Each structure stands twice: as structure tokens, then as C-alpha cells.
Amino acid sequence: MKRVSQLTALALLCGLASFSSLAAxxxxxxxxxxxxxxxxxxxxxxxxxxxxxxxxxxxxxxxxxxxxxxxxxxxxxxxxxxxxxxxxxxxxxxxxxxxxxxxxxxxxxxxxxxxxxxxxxxxxxxxxxxxxxxxLQRLPHFEQLVYPEWIHRLQQGERITAAPSADWKIIEAGWGAPKFYLLGHIPGAGYIDTNEVESEPLWNKVSDDKLKAMLEKHGIRHDTTVILYGRDVYAAARVAQIMLYAGVKDVRLLDGGWKAWSDSGLLVQGGVPGPVKPAPDFGAPIPGQPQLMVDMEQARGMLHRQNASLVSIRSWPEFIGETSGYSYIKPKGEIAGARWGHAGSDATHMEDFHNPDGTMRSADDIAAQWKRWNILPEQHVAFYCGTGWRASETFMYARAMGWKNVAVYDGGWYEWSSHPQNPIISGERGPESAL
Structure with a gap:
């Protein structure tokens, strides 16, 4: 028998004592x-x-x-x-x-x-x-929702699961100037203002030409792995979903966003974004995945179908028409025939999809709440909200869950409600209203 040092023996005894205590x-x-x-x-x-x-x-x-x-x-x-x-x-x-x-x-x-x-x-x-x-069971694409220590190990050059296959970038996404980013961000992260990917009057995505120019400006090609995070998860998800539409092949979210990094105790860096070397070309036609966005006519064609779901990612008060959810959107109500996909307590919260720490709720829980409204993985599913942020977050979750035919209706309630001929409904109702 090999000799065991006193320290090793003590460690073994402590481990056995711990297990014995636990078993007791x-x-x-x-x-x-x-x-x-x-x-x-x-x-x-x-x-x-x-x-x-x-x-x-x-x-x-x-x-x-x-x-x-x-x-x-x-x-x-x-x-x-x-x-x-x-x-x-x-x-x-x-x-x-x-x-x-x-x-x-x-x-x-x-x-x-x-x-x-x-x-x-x-x-x-x-x-x-x-x-x-x-x-053991797992999310089909768990690698699309990264966690802080994985990012840290990637930055340190350590061997990691699901490592990027080529060039990679970490980018914080937020609305407007990077005021919070300046106070503290993930070391080495860049910054994208959501105004670079969507614009008024309806806050739909920018044109494909502008999208191409934006990606190249930030040094992003179709084969760049982009890891996005935000102070609000849905801001990063909005940018992520549009990048996937453009044709960036590998886009990931930091699950739980900035809070997850801040809570991890890992290093934080302050100051302005560093210089970015532009990409000479995106390297592929844009859009690379046009099926990830549906327009108003396509959304209308998904209503009242068994093999498709147009899914409202809005709070219950928004869904039944008590509030529009937005100061700049006046009409109240909902798309007649849409199915309720849950969201949160109001237009700025997503509690129905989050664990207590802000990370994605379990796939089984999410799928169960969708199933009650006949939203199923084999369907063609398009998510929408007011202007696209909450819808993009659920799109990213569905994608991680392995749902294969998912999209975002970019125009959402803002666009739909601006056309008087579109069918609108208000009031309490259940899943049968969308059949």
C-alpha cells in the first residue's frame, strides 16, 4: 500500500467526516x-x-x-x-x-x-x-448561454468547453451613451449602442446596408464569435438576434447579463472602449438568415393556425389591453389571434423567464408555460413584444432550447397597432381565443 501523508490523511478524514455529517x-x-x-x-x-x-x-x-x-x-x-x-x-x-x-x-x-x-x-x-x-439531460444548445467563469477562462487562454473556433469579441450592449459601461465593464469588452441596430419611427432594425456597415465598424465578420451582455439581458438579446439575422454564425449571451458578472467577483474594468480595428468586409451576404425575422404580412399569416404561433411576449396587463406598456405607444390591446407567451410584471421586466439571479429559467418551466397556450416546438414560432427587445430574449432562449423554426416579428405591437385595418382584441381571455 502506498504511504499517505499526514496532510492527505487529514484531508481524507475531513472529507469522510463531511460526508458522514451530511449523511447523518x-x-x-x-x-x-x-x-x-x-x-x-x-x-x-x-x-x-x-x-x-x-x-x-x-x-x-x-x-x-x-x-x-x-x-x-x-x-x-x-x-x-x-x-x-x-x-x-x-x-x-x-x-x-x-x-x-x-x-x-x-x-x-x-x-x-x-x-x-x-x-x-x-x-x-x-x-x-x-x-x-x-x-444526464441538458439544453440542446447550452453553449449559447455562457457564464462568467467561462468568459474569464476564455480570456486567460485556458482550455474550455465549446470554445470559439476563430476570432472572438466580448461586447456590452445598451441604449444610448455607455454611461454605466464607463463605470465598470468586463475587461476588454467593446460597446454597441442599440441605436446602431434599430431606429425610429417604429424602432425596427436598421437597413441591411447600415447593419453591414455597423458590423464592419465593430470588427465583426460572419465568422467572428460574438459574446454579448447587457445591464438588461434583453438589450443584449436584441443585438444578438439582429446579428444572427445578419449572418454572424456564432452569437452568444452572458446568461444573467452584467449582474452575473458583477456577482461573480471577477475583475471589472472602467473607462472608455478601446480602439477597434474595423473589418475590411463582413465576408458574406447580408442577411445570412432572413428567416429569423418576419414582417407584418408574414405575422398576419401565422394567426389561428395549428402549425404556427404568433407569440406575444408582453405582460398580462398589456395582453388584455389595460395598458400599452409604453409612453410612446398610445393604442392599447393585442393582436387578435396571438398567443400569450408570458413576460413579466410590466414592459421592463421578464420575471416569467428568469431565475432569482436573473439567469434563464429552466427549459422545462418555459416550455410548460408555452404549452398551455399551444405554443409548441414543432411549430413555426415568431415572438413579438412592443418593439423587439423582450421578444429577442425569448428567441435566444428558444434557440438554446433547440426550437428549430423560431423568429422575431420585428414590428411588434408598435407597428401592428399603427395600421387600423389590423385585427385587435382586448379583455380577459384564454388559450382558446387563439385557436
């Missing part, structure tokens, strides 16, 4: 098959990036256990007791449900304590978690 606190540690036999629920206590599919280390398992819910320990400080109760209710958890946790020991303990405080007494450890890679 969670007396009914069980395997996934045992949990399934009790009709129980596995709960992943790791950050959503790892739940979605990013491996925690370069060759670590990728994804989450089948039917697992994500309740990251890092969210707990942001969740009130009422919010935790709603999370449990939405996932049909009761005090009688068998729950098995997996993730970091400390995270498991924190989640266990919070669940027990809320009245859940059958909380144990999933003993064989992440040990069978073939059964």
Missing part, C-alpha cells in the same frame, strides 16, 4: 432508481449553468439528472418564503414529496435547511448523482 443530516440517502420508485423529485443545487449543461470542469459530466429541478443554493438569499412556496407549488412539491438533493455538500446543506424550514421533511441526498453520464 440526510438519513435517507438514495439512488435515483430508489427515488423514482417513491415518485420523488431530484433537486440540483448547483448554479443554473451547470444544470443547463456546462461541465463544472473540462471533462466533468455535463447536464442534470432526469426530471431534476434546479434550486441553486446561490438563489436562496434572493428568495422570500413566499417565492420559495410558489416555486414548490409550481413544481407540484408537497411536504409529503420525497426530495433528493445533489451538488456541492455546502449547497445541499443550505437548500436542505431552507426546505425543512418550509415544512419539507423528506429531504435526502441523491447518492449516485452525476455518475452515469448517459442519463
Amino acid at each position: 443530516d440526510m438519513p435517507n440517502a438514495m439512488t435515483l432508481s430508489q427515488l423514482q420508485a417513491q415518485h420523488g423529485t431530484p433537486v440540483d443545487t448547483r448554479p443554473s449553468a451547470f444544470y443547463n449543461g456546462w461541465p463544472q470542469t473540462f471533462r466533468a459530466p455535463s447536464g442534470h439528472e432526469p426530471a431534476a429541478l434546479n434550486l441553486a443554493a446561490a438563489w436562496l438569499d434572493s428568495m422570500s418564503d413566499e417565492q420559495l412556496a410558489l416555486w414548490a407549488k409550481n413544481h407540484q412539491l408537497t411536504p409529503a414529496t420525497a426530495i433528493a438533493l445533489y451538488g456541492d455538500d455546502r449547497d445541499n446543506q443550505a437548500v436542505k435547511a431552507r426546505l425543512e424550514k418550509a415544512g419539507y421533511r423528506h429531504v435526502s441526498l441523491l447518492s449516485d448523482a452525476l455518475q452515469t453520464p448517459g442519463r
Whole structure:
């Protein structure tokens, strides 16, 4: 037998003591098959990036256990007791449900304590978690939603999963002058004003010629990997969606936006954007993916169909016509025949799609709320909102979820409501109104 140093022995003993303590606190540690036999629920206590599919280390398992819910320990400080109760209710958890946790020991303990405080007494450890890679599930395109440490490792030249295949850029997107960017941004990041990609009177995307000139000015070719983030996720998503339409092949979002980077404790840089060497040419025809945008006539043709959904990403008060949602959009109401895709409490929030830390909610949760309104992955789906920002965020999520035929109706409610001949509806209604 090999000799073991005192330090190694101590570490092993501490590890065994930690596991023993954890097992003592969670007396009914069980395997996934045992949990399934009790009709129980596995709960992943790791950050959503790892739940979605990013491996925690370069060759670590990728994804989450089948039917697992994500309740990251890092969210707990942001969740009130009422919010935790709603999370449990939405996932049909009761005090009688068998729950098995997996993730970091400390995270498991924190989640266990919070669940027990809320009245859940059958909380144990999933003993064989992440040990069978073939059964793990993940977002089909988890790599399109990056996380802070991945960006940091990319900048440091470390070996990473889903690394860019060629040149790459990190860019912050926001409306107007970069006033917040000047105070602090991701080191080396550029800046794009959303006014460079959309314009009045309806805030639709700029012409293809202007789009080409903008991309070249920022040194972006069709084969450049662009990693976007924003103080508001939907600002970055708006730019990302338009870049994909233009033909940039690899566009990614920092999941959770600037808040995710700020909360990570990684280095922050202040000051003006550095000089950018323009690209001599975009290198491909624009638009490269015209199908990612639909116009008003195409949107009208998607109404009241079983194989298509025109999806409103607007708050419920906007959808039923209580408010337009915008100071500069006067008409209230909704496109008659559109399906409600959820959004948030008002025109500037997207709580229905976010975890407590602002990252993307689980794909299963999003798909379930869409399914209730007959919005299905096999359909041709076009999202819209007031002017395109919220719609673009959901487009990016659907794309990460593997939905293959998704687009944005660029004109949205602003354009639709400016044409009196377009059908409009108001009032409380359910999914049957769009059939």
C-alpha cells in the first residue's frame, strides 16, 4: 500500500467526516432508481449553468439528472418564503414529496435547511448523482448561454468547453451613451449602442446596408464569435438576434447579463472602449438568415393556425389591453389571434423567464408555460413584444432550447397597432381565443 501523508490523511478524514455529517443530516440517502420508485423529485443545487449543461470542469459530466429541478443554493438569499412556496407549488412539491438533493455538500446543506424550514421533511441526498453520464439531460444548445467563469477562462487562454473556433469579441450592449459601461465593464469588452441596430419611427432594425456597415465598424465578420451582455439581458438579446439575422454564425449571451458578472467577483474594468480595428468586409451576404425575422404580412399569416404561433411576449396587463406598456405607444390591446407567451410584471421586466439571479429559467418551466397556450416546438414560432427587445430574449432562449423554426416579428405591437385595418382584441381571455 502506498504511504499517505499526514496532510492527505487529514484531508481524507475531513472529507469522510463531511460526508458522514451530511449523511447523518440526510438519513435517507438514495439512488435515483430508489427515488423514482417513491415518485420523488431530484433537486440540483448547483448554479443554473451547470444544470443547463456546462461541465463544472473540462471533462466533468455535463447536464442534470432526469426530471431534476434546479434550486441553486446561490438563489436562496434572493428568495422570500413566499417565492420559495410558489416555486414548490409550481413544481407540484408537497411536504409529503420525497426530495433528493445533489451538488456541492455546502449547497445541499443550505437548500436542505431552507426546505425543512418550509415544512419539507423528506429531504435526502441523491447518492449516485452525476455518475452515469448517459442519463444526464441538458439544453440542446447550452453553449449559447455562457457564464462568467467561462468568459474569464476564455480570456486567460485556458482550455474550455465549446470554445470559439476563430476570432472572438466580448461586447456590452445598451441604449444610448455607455454611461454605466464607463463605470465598470468586463475587461476588454467593446460597446454597441442599440441605436446602431434599430431606429425610429417604429424602432425596427436598421437597413441591411447600415447593419453591414455597423458590423464592419465593430470588427465583426460572419465568422467572428460574438459574446454579448447587457445591464438588461434583453438589450443584449436584441443585438444578438439582429446579428444572427445578419449572418454572424456564432452569437452568444452572458446568461444573467452584467449582474452575473458583477456577482461573480471577477475583475471589472472602467473607462472608455478601446480602439477597434474595423473589418475590411463582413465576408458574406447580408442577411445570412432572413428567416429569423418576419414582417407584418408574414405575422398576419401565422394567426389561428395549428402549425404556427404568433407569440406575444408582453405582460398580462398589456395582453388584455389595460395598458400599452409604453409612453410612446398610445393604442392599447393585442393582436387578435396571438398567443400569450408570458413576460413579466410590466414592459421592463421578464420575471416569467428568469431565475432569482436573473439567469434563464429552466427549459422545462418555459416550455410548460408555452404549452398551455399551444405554443409548441414543432411549430413555426415568431415572438413579438412592443418593439423587439423582450421578444429577442425569448428567441435566444428558444434557440438554446433547440426550437428549430423560431423568429422575431420585428414590428411588434408598435407597428401592428399603427395600421387600423389590423385585427385587435382586448379583455380577459384564454388559450382558446387563439385557436
